[in-house]
Amino acid sequence: MSQDDVVEPVTAYRAVALQSTCRAINRAPSTAAARDMIRAAIDQVADQVEATQRFVGGLRLVVLPEYLLTGHPIGEPLPEWCERAALDPDGAEYARLAELSRDSGLFLCVNAYELDEHFPGLYFQASVVFDPRGKTVLRYRRLNSMFAVTPHDVLDRYLSIYGEDALFPVARTEIGNLAAIASEEILFPEVARCLAMRGAEVFLHGSSEVCSALLSPKNVAKLARAAENGAYVVSANTSGVYGMGLPAHSADGGSQIVDYRGNVLAKAGQGESMAANAELDLAALRRMRRTPEMMNLLPRQRFELYAPSYAGTSFYPPDTVRPGETERGHFLSTQRAVIDRLAADGLI
Template identity: 30%
Template sequence: MSRIPKYNAVGLSPTVWGAEERSDIETNLEHIHEALSAATWLSGLELPVKLAVLPEGALQGFTDEVFDMDHATYREEIAIDIPGPETETLGEYAKEFETFVVASAKEKAPEYDEKFYNTAFVIDPDGDVIHTHRKVTPLLPVERSVSPHDVWDDWQEHHGDDLDDLFPVVDTEIGRLGISLAIEGAYPEYVRGLAMNGAEVVCRIACPEPLVANESWAIQNRARALDNTCYVVAPNLGTYYVTPDADTPVDTFGGGSMVVDHKGNVLAEHAYGAGSSYCAATVDVEGLREFRTSSPLANWIKDLRTELIQPIYDRELYPKNLWLDRQPVDHETYAEEVTEAQIERMVEEDIFVPPYHERDGEE
């Protein structure tokens, strides 16, 4: 195994036009090329750019979520194949700029005729898709993507339930890469899954307001890096046009693109979100490896007492197989059938305590 030189990682914050049909993705791909060209050129003046990370939604936007689209209709009209023409275009960019590219898209689920996943992927400098990760928890209650947990019985049968099947990591010439797809990064367990599978650089791709302005995004990124002794490259989207023809954009995501080191230090941050930009910082994988294997204290996961942790999760909470035999439902129905039921369940199991006005008169 050869030594990995220091390199620069860039997190792109591109402008995005929400796709109404699959062909609209081309506009976003053209803009991504412009952003990549600028980011790799300027950031490459210091050290070679070997990792370029795109935020969630950079290809298609969030049309399914914003307009509460029928799941099967979105799959038919906007979701893509991976690999496919769109990843081939990104592969050409990876070859041109001699960098690994991390991106994501709503993907036609290969196992189903009418379902789609939210899938992140890594493209190597040869232009090949070398890694995929299906988002394990959508942005609830609005995102319509299917999680492996939503089709759990099928997923276990066809894919499995090991770390590689749920929190995959790819070993590359720039280190071991894992992807935390947007809201996944809000849950410590899902990033811990990547770390326990060997991830050294976690790409945490995007998060909407109000989670940026209230600092949840930054706190989560720094905590996930510190908790797991890993780098976190966390780009957020720039300006967002809800449709291809929209006249006025919305700063839906609020900026905050950042790179965090394995000690939780913010190495670079692009604070504002309006417009297109990027952040960049140096990644030292060999330094990370030395720290992990020499620190007696701050490489926390070596000290996990797993027998103590297991009882925390030794119960079913969120229901599995929700969409195994039907399509994801609209926002209102989901709120009634799932969100409200989950809150009631947490109260019934004495995990949550209801507020006073709901407790008044109990005795």
């Protein structure tokens, strides 16, 4: 390693959950037009990151909302969404985002649909983090989804290719140990816990959700995941989703940063905003994690008590997706079969 490769750790810095507008590609007249919209979305991100950096001193981390570049599928067959919306991990779109990270000197977390050469005809929803040198330091693929393929749906083959470490990756960086949680996965405590077990200190949460002043399930979960794991949550929501028929502001506002005790440090209203920015104090987080106290919950976990229940129980089954043979209705019918089985067993 050369001297130029040595990076000094930072124990306090500012992060922003950037609240941006999503312009969905579903109604684009052609694949070429859809790809043009993706490029325009990346240009929008570049403009907003550059402007935000001028106003937020000490900024080191930017988290973008869920599927900001494309919106989500609304019934398109899996191969069609692959063609119109999914990014090639080695393609031009990711290269442009890596360039943005390098030019701005920031860590950038983007959530997008992406292809995988080992699974033709399928796509995964991924949260990817680029470092200030433009290097990909984290690739997390969403493990729980209602209507999309996840690694769990092709688990045996996925593990044979990538290994178990790929399921819950944590990036050890100069701004702390980063991990990603995608969208509604904030409601699944096991995801955050498995990441915390691997050292995660900052959860990067890209979302597109209904904003509410009430304690919605996701808002409750953000506070809970932070407090129960002693970790920061940087949660970026969309500022409206246009072009897919839904009222555009159904998913608008409430981007926030939550500290390791479950306190909201900053929160945006509605509209495009950089208001959800705050200082992340890793030194304070680490002091708390290393101090014996009642609310330091992570080192108090007694996993041996729970392991037999998890190991001996299966609800939603793995390996149900076959490339080229799966329609979107498969996911709903699979969940219905699970519900019927659990009801028959008297578990729900």
